[in-house]
Amino acid sequence: MKAVTEGALLWQPSGERIEKAGVTRYRKWLEKEYGLAFQRHQDLWKWSVDQLETFWKSIWEYCGVISHTPYEQVLKSRTMPGAEWFAGSTLNYAEHVFRNSRKHKxxxxxxxxTVRQREVxxxxxxxxxxxxxxxxxxxxxxxxxxxxxxxxxxxxxxxxxxxxxxxxxxxxxxxxxxxxxxxxxxxxxxxxxxxxxxxxxxxxxxxxxxxxxxxxxxxxxxxxxxxxxxxxxxxxxxxxxxxxxxxxxxxxxxxxxxxxPVPFDHPLWILFSSGTTGLPKPIVQGQGGILLEHLKILKVEQGVEPDDVYFWFTTTGWMMWNLLIGNLLAGATVVLYDGSPAYPDMDALWDLAEKTGMTHFGTSAGYISGCMKSGVKPKEKHDLSRLKAILSTGSPLTAEGFIWCYENVKADLWVVSTSGGTDLCTAFVGGSPVLPVHAGEIQTRGLGANIQAFDEEGKPVVNEVGELVICDPMPSMPLYFWGDEGNKRYFENYFDVYPGVWRHGDWIKIDEKGSCVIYGRSDSTINRQGVRMGTSEIYRAVEGIDEIIESLVIDLEHLGRQSFMPLFVALKQGRHMDETLKNRIKTEIRAKVSPRFVPDEIYEVEQIPKTLSGKKLEVPIRKILLGFPVDKVVNRGSMANPEALDFFIELAQTLNDQKTETE
Structure with a gap:
């Protein structure tokens, strides 16, 4: 693989591709119906967030939303949480799926x-x-x-x-x-x-x-x-x-x-995503909000058409399954796969791409990394002539991941790195087929998504790493958490840092052209191949083992580094870590949580670092292990056991030395 630097130009869409793009058709429609002309995609994005109500009204009209009663107004207030969209309208998600029904596809x-290819x-x-x-x-x-x-x-x-x-x-x-x-x-x-x-x-x-x-x-x-x-x-x-x-x-x-027919904000589904404490969050999203957001991202931004064959490697426990099914709203053929992506070998999904005539191949950065390590070269063994795009999410796609796609899959390919979340069931930063692809970069912010990078004072910054925030409401934001009286958990999860502004929990850098890079989680949520899990679920499984007093789990997912999830356990006096105990811990997590959350390494420690109030120092320890200066991330005076930091400072140096040796 040839060397490539972050930001290097890898692909430029042809004039024909730009002309046929869904967003180009939308722009022409806007000019005809609204008298609006945009020379650059960034100008369109700016209008979509500045004129938020007009933008979503235009998506409603352009996508032909079927409402059995008229809406009273697009958005009552831009207040978050609690924004109310398209009040008065009544619709049905499934009705919008089956209006695309056709015999020849x-x-x-x-x-x-265990099941050979089957068409429905x-x-x-x-x-x-x-x-x-x-x-x-x-x-x-x-x-x-x-x-x-x-x-x-x-x-x-x-x-x-x-x-x-x-x-x-x-x-x-x-x-x-x-x-x-x-x-x-x-x-x-x-x-x-x-x-x-x-x-x-x-x-x-x-x-x-x-x-x-x-x-x-x-x-x-x-x-x-x-x-x-x-x-x-x-x-x-x-x-x-x-x-x-x-x-x-x-x-x-x-x-x-x-x-x-149901009201716009009638619940469609409940997705689960965990915080660091308590039970998994039951995130309720509405029929209308999901319908409108998925029509926008799939029909307008990605330009999915009825002749397309769309696939995403996902399980039903990940919001990408819900977004995958959303392609039926665009009339596309949806490809479902159940099994290991590496069985019987790493060519399994590329075989599927060829046999189905796949146009959109959705996967994770982890899968692309696995293909790289396995030496897979899909273009040498498979006919991928219909493939238009590879879409990646779950964790940041590195510059090397981008170049692998162009060298080993197809030279003329739209490689799309995206990021979003279960919380909104969409990608709010992602791709546009009318923009060039640069190594390691996410092309643009989503239309109607006012994404900014905030510094520690809550001010937007450009070309600096900051907290990813959403400054205005989006239709697919949660209606509420099921059983969350007074929206207490909802507020604590997204709005307790910047009142009225959604804090998502990622580090992001946005440049002057609107492209961005996600650097990983800024909080302690575990992200394994796109599935996010709160640490509390892992603690319940681990700390149920008699020998263990308490534990700490850290996800070291970070752009440019191999994903690594260590587990730290403090044992009862007289007990010591051995292979038998390690295997018991892994078995408990595999059985009670999920196999994908089995740690990469288990360390025995004397103490788990805590605040004076007894809270585990998850985020500070994560930052220390990622190489942040200790005095910048934790105040020893606020700790109940500052001596517990020493182990983690030494481990951070060891991990950094190992990283340097492999570069």
Whole structure:
């Protein structure tokens, strides 16, 4: 791989590509309908945040949003939290999906480690959604009732979700690789009426039987009226009883699909993202807000069209699955994959790209790094002639990751590094196919997303690293957290640092042309391949082990460094760390949280550093291990045990020396 410096020009879109881009069509429409002409993309972005209400009104009109009642005004106030969008309108997310139904293209293409490629037509998707929706209504499921899924990325999951959306029920999902305690912690908070689940799944060539897990979930969720099991693995027929039924039974009776009009801010789904303390946050997002945001990012910014074949490697426990399904709103064919990206080898997803005629390949920076290390050269073995774009998120894509795509996938390729979050279920900094691609840079801020970098005094800075903040509301921001009385947790998570301004928890640098670089988390949330997890869930699993007094987990994800997540444990007197205890810790995390949150290394320490009030010093320790000067990140006088820092200062020097040796 040739050497490349951050900011080097790697790709320039052709005049033809610029002309055909979705954002170009939108700009021409704006000029015709609103008399607005923008010479540069940055000018369009500036208008979209300055004239926020007019911008979102234009997206509503340009994308042809179907509302059964007219809205009274676009936005009542720019106040955060509590912004109210398109009050008075009534609509339905699923109705906007099925208006794209057509006979000559599949809606879904599915493949797993155990299922050969399978296509689901728009007609099949519509019929099965109708039957599932009717079955839910027959069970007594009504608008606002919660329906949850313990399912992988497969057609039945999409069908169940669209059925919920069509009747106004509220959807939530967890991937079956989550440990049961993590699933119960999430679902129990929202009191679901129905559970969809698979009997098992395959990953990396191994079959996982989840039937016992389903029984445990049923026992822990007393509000369940019915559990609907998809017979995914070859375990034999599911015997129906009063509490459980096979998905095959759901599809027996004919039904006609109908769409329940709901208010703009009626809940569509609940996504879970954890903070550093307490239970996972149940983030409620609205039908209208998600619809409008996903139409904007997919149809306008990315220019997704009905002939496109769109894929993102994701599980149902990550918001990227929800955004992936949003491509049905643009009429595109959505590719679902369930399994390991490295099984049977690192060519698995590139094989899928060729076989499906993929136009958009969505993945994580970690996957691209894995391809680099494995020496994979997709262009030498695969026909990727239809591929327009590689989109990456989950963690910052390095300059080397960019150049690998151009050298080993395709020279004429839009490489898109994006960043956003579960909290808004979108990318608020990302790409534009009309802009050049520079190594290591995110091309632009999202339209309608007033993203700034704030210094420590809460002032915007340019060409300096600062806190990523959102200065004005966006339609897909959370309506609230489920069960959060008085919006207390909601406020504490986003608005306690800069009142009235959303603080996201990332470090960002924005340059004068509007491009930006994300440098990793500025808080203590764990980010593993795009899935974010609060430290509290890991602590509960680890500190349940008898030998352990307490623990500290740190995510050292940072641009230009290999991701590294160490766990530090303080043991009871007379106990010492050995391989047996390390394996027990890993087993507990794998079973109770998720395999992806197993630490890279486990260290025994005498004490966990704490404040005088007893709070673990997660953020300061993270900064120390990343190489920040100690006196800049922690005041020893505010610590209960300042001597506990010594171990971490020594470890930081060791890690820095190792990094220097590898450069």
């Amino acid at each position: 599949p809606a879904l293409i599915f493949q797993s480690e 037509s728009w007609q099949e998707l519509k019929e099965k959604t109708a039957k599932t929706a009717q079955y839910l209504k027959n069970l007594g499921v009504q608008k606002g009732d919660r329906v949850v899924a313990y399912m992988p990325s497969m057609p039945e999951t999409v069908i169940a979700f669209l059925a919920c959306a069509s009747i106004g029920a509220v959807w939530s999902s967890c991937s079956p690789d989550f440990g049961n305690e993590s699933v119960i912690e999430r679902f129990k908070q929202i009191e679901p009426a129905v559970l969809f689940a698979v009997d098992g799944y395959s990953y990396n060539g191994r079959i996982f039987d989840k039937r016992k897990n389903i029984t445990e979930l049923q026992a822990s969720l007393p509000t369940l009226k019915k559990t609907i099991v998809v017979p995914y693995m070859d375990f034999g027929e599911i015997k129906p009883d009063s509490s459980t039924v096979s998905f095959k039974e759901v599809l027996k009776e004919e039904a006609k699909l109908a769409f329940e």
